[in-house]
C-alpha cells in the first residue's frame with residue numbers, strides 16, 4: 245500500500261519528553277521517524293524490567309535518552325533512585341540497543357568533573373565527580389561507552405530554557421520575591437540554552453543517519469563517542485545572574501551580591517571550573533554554538549514574543 249507520509253520508517257524512542265531538553269527535542273525528532281515518547285507515568289526509568297519490556301516491545305532503531313534525575317542536592321539523599329535513573333537505566337537502554345541493532349543518543353553533564361583543572365575539560369578527560377548526581381551520570385556514560393553500540397553522548401552544562409527547573413527561571417522568581425539576591429562568583433561554567441542542545445542533536449542526526457535506510461546506524465557508529473555541547477564563552481553563576489537580571493526593567497531588579505561558595509552552602513558540592521572544550525563537535529560536525537550571552541538574549545526574546553514556548 246502506498247504511504248502518504250514523507251517520514252522515514254524509523255522507530256524512535258524518546259525518554260524525558262517533559263524535561264528541558266526532551267521538550268525541545270520532540271518536534272525535531274518527529275522529522276526523523278515515528279517517535280514514541282512515554283512520560284514518567286507511562287514508563288518509570290527506575291524500573292529496569294519495565295524499561296526493557298517497553299523498549300523491546302517498540303523495537304526502536306534509535307533511542308534518545310533525555311530523561312535523568314537532575315535534582316543535584318536531593319540526589320545526595322536519594323542516591324539509589326538517582327543511580328537507578330542515571331546509572332542503571334542507560335545501561336538497560338544500551339543493552340536493548342545492542343540486541344536491536346539500535347543507536348543510543350544520551351546526555352551527560354559537566355558535573356562529572358571535579359573542577360580542579362585549569363582550562364577547558366576535553367572529552368578525553370577522566371571524570372572525577374564530586375557529588376552523587378555526577379557519580380550517577382558518570383556511571384551511565386561509562387555503561388554506554390562499554391556497550392559497544394553506536395552512540396552519541398552529548399555532554400552539556402548549565403542548561404536553561406523557558407520551562408522546567410533551571411537557573412534562569414529561579415533568578416526571575418527570586419527577582420520577584422526578594423530585594424537582594426546573593427550568588428556565587430567562584431564556580432565557572434558555560435550556560436547553554438536547551439533549544440540549542442536539541443537543535444544540535446538534530447543537526448548531528450541529520451549528518452549521521454541514512455535517509456534511505458532507516459535501520460542503518462553506521463554513521464552514528466563511525467562517529468560514536470562523547471561530544472561536549474555547550475554555548476561558547478564562560479562565566480560564573482554570578483555573571484549569569486547579572487545577565488539575567490539586566491534583562492529586567494531597572495525598577496524590577498533586585499540588588500545582586502557576589503559571594504564565595506563558602507557563603508552558599510549546599511548539600512552537594514559543585515565543581516569550581518566546569519568549562520568544556522567544544523572543538524571536537526566543530527571538527528567532526530562543523531557545529532559551533534553561539535556565545536552564552538547571545539543565546540540568552542535569543543531565549544529571552546522568545547519569552548517576550550507573543551507565542552512563548554513556556
Ligand SMILES: NC(=O)C1=CN([C@@H]2O[C@H](COP(=O)(O)OP(=O)(O)OC[C@H]3O[C@@H](n4cnc5c(N)ncnc54)[C@H](OP(=O)(O)O)[C@@H]3O)[C@@H](O)[C@H]2O)C=CC1
Nearest residue numbers: 260262263264265284288289311312314351352353400403
Ligand atoms: N539541567 C542541566 O543543567 C543539565 C542537564 N544535563 C543532562 O541533560 C539531560 C536532560 O536534562 P534536563 O532536560 O535538564 O532534565 P529535566 O530535569 O528538565 O527533565 C528530566 C526529564 O527526565 C524525566 N524523568 C526523571 N525521572 C524519571 C523516571 N524515573 N522515569 C522516567 N522519566 C524520568 C522527567 O520526567 P518528569 O518530569 O515526569 O519527572 C523529565 O522529563 C539529562 O541527562 C541531564 O543529566 C546535562 C548538563 C546540564
Ligand SMILES: Cc1cn([C@H]2C[C@H](O)[C@@H](COP(=O)(O)OP(=O)(O)O[C@H]3O[C@@H](C)C(=O)[C@@H](O)[C@H]3O)O2)c(=O)[nH]c1=O
Nearest residue numbers: 314316353354401402403411414426427428481508514
Ligand atoms: C539559586 C541560587 C543558587 N546559587 C548557587 C548554588 C550553586 O552553587 C549554583 C547553581 O545553582 P543551582 O542549584 O540552581 O544549579 P544546579 O542544580 O547546580 O545546576 C546544575 O544542574 C545539573 C542538572 C547539571 O547538570 C549542571 O550542569 C548544572 O546546570 O549557584 C547561589 O549562589 N544563589 C542563588 O540564589
